[in-house]
Amino acid sequence: MTLSEEDYIKAIYHLGKGENLTVSTNAVAEQMDTKPSSVTDMVKKLSDKGVVNYKPYKGVSLTGYGQKIALSLVRKHRLWEVFLVEKLDFSWDEVHEVAEQLEHIKSEKLIDQLDKHLGYPQVDPHGDPIPSKKGEFKKTIKKSLNEVPMGTSGICVGVKDSSPPFLKFLDKNKIALGDTILVLEKEEFDGSLYIRIKESKIHISNQIASNLYLKITA
Amino acid sequence: MTLSEEDYIKAIYHLGKGENLTVSTNAVAEQMDTKPSSVTDMVKKLSDKGVVNYKPYKGVSLTGYGQKIALSLVRKHRLWEVFLVEKLDFSWDEVHEVAEQLEHIKSEKLIDQLDKHLGYPQVDPHGDPIPSKKGEFKKTIKKSLNEVPMGTSGICVGVKDSSPPFLKFLDKNKIALGDTILVLEKEEFDGSLYIRIKESKIHISNQIASNLYLKITA
């Protein structure tokens, strides 16, 4: 697969939400920041190669073979993201662009060894699952902190309210996107929560909790 | 710079032995496993970009700007080689192909952090020096073990005699290409040497020593 072909495969995979939905030429064009006519050309080529199913005017979906390739790319991308954050001190939001390049490196041994070096991580810094070598992975969902059962652990991936006071609160309490949060206990009286974040235990109000989103394995 | 342009720059750099010699079109073609006419085309383009000096029929050399690019590529290549060997347990001879791909990844932060993560190594697994961010590096030379001064440390990079009995000896004594060797002391009587290799101290005859090459900083 060429670099460009791999990019198309990934775009089709992501637009298909991992469920292999049929996606439109235009959607792919928008996702890839290119023109629909370019997509038609490439999609024909990928169809000839047995990577996608394509009927003119009827959209495109990945074949089984195409899905394998897509999962392998997602695996590589997410493993590299873990590497960048864990080993090279990149922050949550700096990794994507570099991982986008690294995912195209071709070497099976490289990825096997990287996986091992990182301790076989299950999720990337955004809380998204890392497919196994065979392409298996757990689905994850996004929930606000106050709607998950006690004992749930997940990765902080977003806020509902992004007003300056709220962001200031997060900063003061050293809560950042990408942090792993463990929900310990709920105070019955006011619905406030005790949570563990980066080795320290803190107490947050129900209102704060409802504004924080966690990504957890479904 | 495109991937292909970078490959040409590296080829011209290596053929120029790092001393910026003028190299022939044919030499570049052979090095890159391509045709001389393709080289002519590319070299014209690189000349327009200010990367090389080119006079038709007179060969090509890197400009100052071109040398900077070449050194940055060499730096990236060698840092990745160290990473592959030290962190991912690749062996000495498996790293080149993968590093060849990794060296094209574009991210200054990536390389800065990788350098830091590896502890600012001075040489790669083949004993070749790693240019600093500014492009400075120490020259290295290859010498047989019995012609270096006591206290010299270097990387084992080759053998003169590659007969099966000699290779068997190396294997038995756990001496492998890529190992760091420190020459401790010479026995005056027979010229045999005491050397340190991977935490263990061993004693080798002068004949063995003369068959082993070390890469040391000049």
Next chain:
DNA sequence: ACTAATATTTAGTTTTGTCTAAATATTAGT
């Protein structure tokens, strides 16, 4: 069901990097 709006494809061009074959320049041998 018909038309207008939208989506998609086709046809023809461009750019990058390569190739082959032919032309031209350089070098070496006498």
Next chain:
DNA sequence: ACTAATATTTAGACAAAACTAAATATTAGT
């Protein structure tokens, strides 16, 4: 210095991946 061998460049073509503009198909609104 001349010719033969070799090296290099030029010209023209091709494949990949993109684009623009025009043509065609689909869909939605009435």
